[in-house]
Amino acid sequence: MEKEIELLENVELRFALAETDAQLEKTLTIFLSPVLIKLGSPHEAVRSKVMNVLSHINKRIRSKTNIKLPLTPLIDLVCTENVTKSPFVKNFAIMYLEMAYERLTEEDQITHLPSLIENISLKPSAQKQTLIHIILSVLQKFKPKPANSPSALDPYNFKSHPNDAKFLLKFINSSMIFPDSLPENIQFAKFLILLVATCDSSHEVVGGGEDGLRKLKPPNLENKEVVDGLYFLHQGSNPSSETFREPASPTLKFKIMNYLCKSQLATNTFPAMLQVSFDCLYGMSFVQWIARMADASKIRPITQVLLSGLLKYINEAISLLAQKVPEVFHKDLSILSRFFSALSLENENIRISVQEALSNMIEVYKLDMINNNPENIKIIESILEENIDKV
Numbered sequence: 001m002e003k004e005i006e007l008l009e010n011v012e013l014r015f016a017l018a019e020t021d022a023q024l025e026k027t028l029t030i031f032l033s034p035v036l037i038k039l040g041s042p043h044e045a046v047r048s049k050v051m052n053v054l055s056h057i058n059k060r061i062r063s064k065t066n067i068k069l070p071l072t073p074l075i076d077l078v079c080t081e082n083v084t085k086s087p088f089v090k091n092f093a094i095m096y097l098e099m100a101y102e103r104l105t106e107e108d109q110i111t112h113l114p115s116l117i118e119n120i121s122l123k124p125s126a127q128k129q130t131l132i133h134i135i136l137s138v139l140q141k142f143k144p145k146p147a148n149s150p151s152a153l154d155p156y157n158f159k160s161h162p163n164d165a166k167f168l169l170k171f172i173n174s175s176m177i178f179p180d181s182l183p184e185n186i187q188f189a190k191f192l193i194l195l196v197a198t199c200d201s202s203h204e205v206v207g208g209g210e211d212g213l214r215k216l217k218p219p220n221l222e223n224k225e226v227v228d229g230l231y232f233l234h235q236g237s238n239p240s241s242e243t244f245r246e247p248a249s250p251t252l253k254f255k256i257m258n259y260l261c262k263s264q265l266a267t268n269t270f271p272a273m274l275q276v277s278f279d280c281l282y283g284m285s286f287v288q289w290i291a292r293m294a295d296a297s298k299i300r301p302i303t304q305v306l307l308s309g310l311l312k313y314i315n316e317a318i319s320l321l322a323q324k325v326p327e328v329f330h331k332d333l334s335i336l337s338r339f340f341s342a343l344s345l346e347n348e349n350i351r352i353s354v355q356e357a358l359s360n361m362i363e364v365y366k367l368d369m370i371n372n373n374p375e376n377i378k379i380i381e382s383i384l385e386e387n388i389d390k391v
Contacts, residue, residue: 001043008049011035015056024060025067032057033073033083036093040086054092061099069100071108075115078127087124094130101134109138117156121167132171188226191219192233199252221263230256231272235279247279261286267294274302278309304347311346312353315339319360326364333379336365340387 011031018024038050061067076083077093084090101109113135120131158165194216197209219226234256236247248256260266260276267273267290277287287310290299299306322329329335339361342354365380 001041001046004038004041004043004046005049008035008038008046008053012053012056015053015060021064021067028057028061028067029070032070032096033077033093036077036089036096037084039092040084040089065103068103069096071097071100071104071112074100075112078131079115079118090127094127098130098134101138106141110142113138113142114156117164117168118161119164121161121163128167132168135168136172187217188219188223188229191216192229195255196233196252199249199255219259221259222265224265224269227260227263227266227269228272230259230266231269231276234260234276235272257286261289264293267292268298270298270302274306277306308347308349308353311350315350315353315357316360319357322361322364329361329364330373330376333376333383336361336380337383340383343387 011034014027014031015024018027035050035053039047041047041050061069073083074093074097078090078097101112104112116131116135120128120135123131156164191213194209194212197205198213200206200209221227234248234253237245247253257276273286273290273294277290287306290306318335322335339354339358343351343358346354
């Protein structure tokens with residue numbers, strides 16, 4: 001056991017010393033498969049050390065999709081019994097196999113497809129699910145070879161492995177190859193339908209929508225088609241459009257905002273991001289997201305509009321609050337003073353909202369409302385005298 005741990009420590013050091021992507025890729029080619037095999041060790045200390053090494057590897061490669069993983073050794077680990085029969089090892093190895101496959105060119109993915117399909121019918125259920133996910137995503141890219149080509153007759157060796165053909169046909173028939181194997185635009189169309197379903201008035205429809213979303217792969221929120229689709233669902237179409245569609249309900253808008261507030265692309269999509277900011281009940285959090293994530297060049301031309309809109313909402317909210325709880329505003333007349341000052345200091349667009357707010361607040365500062373308090377009356381008169389010539 002001590003020797004195994006020492007070997008793993010040496011391997012971990014080799015990974016740590018790999019400074020460039022090329023060095024890391026070479027080290028992975030040599031050591032990834034042997035390290036995974038050590039997960040089959042009967043010693044807990046050895047397996048724990050392997051997990052440490054794999055954790056180090058994951059941190060290095062997860063964001064660097066240009067680094068290739070050793071496909072053939074991983075296929076041998078997962079798809080054959082030549083290297084190991086340990087289900088535990090295979091279940092870990094299959095995660096790296098999926099990652100390795102995603103980093104291949106389309107041509108290489110198709111070339112290695114027969115190796116994944118072979119004996120798939122004999123695999124445990126968990127491994128089948130991952131393999132079928134890889135296989136279906138590649139099958140849509142497959143282009144049949146000319147009929148006179150020998151390999152065109154049986155490209156996946158189904159004659160030798162008829163149970164594999166039966167398994168794939170049964171799976172495709174039952175799943176309609178819909179969830180993960182169709183193009184992204186159709187995948188997203190299904191996502192939108194399920195998202196709308198979660199806001200339905202029928203609890204059965206809501207349950208079906210929520211269950212479908214849990215099973216569905218999340219959309220790529222940095223994809224323009226996805227972001228445009230979410231904006232369209234939120235805002236609806238132009239009333240003059242031949243195919244007019246109403247905006248989303250408040251409940252659906254709230255759910256859409258949960259996705260838009262995770263997308264950097266959404267913050268740079270003009271004018272939709274501005275329209276949503278002013279339209280949506282939950283737009284304030286989106287404005288904060290825009291301010292944090294958008295490119296300065298995108299928001300610079302509309303900053304004044306955005307600022308005017310925000311101040312308008314703030315002024316209106318304050319005036320409504322004053323009507324609801326006037327006693328709070330009687331205790332702090334500096335708020336009234338700031339509103340009057342804004343009439344002469346702010347630009348025309350903002351002045352209009354300030355005037356509207358002051359109109360709403362007139363009742364709040366009537367004599368009977370301030371209980372004929374001499375001190376308050378004196379302060380209000382002073383504010384009016386200071387600003388009467390400025391308005």
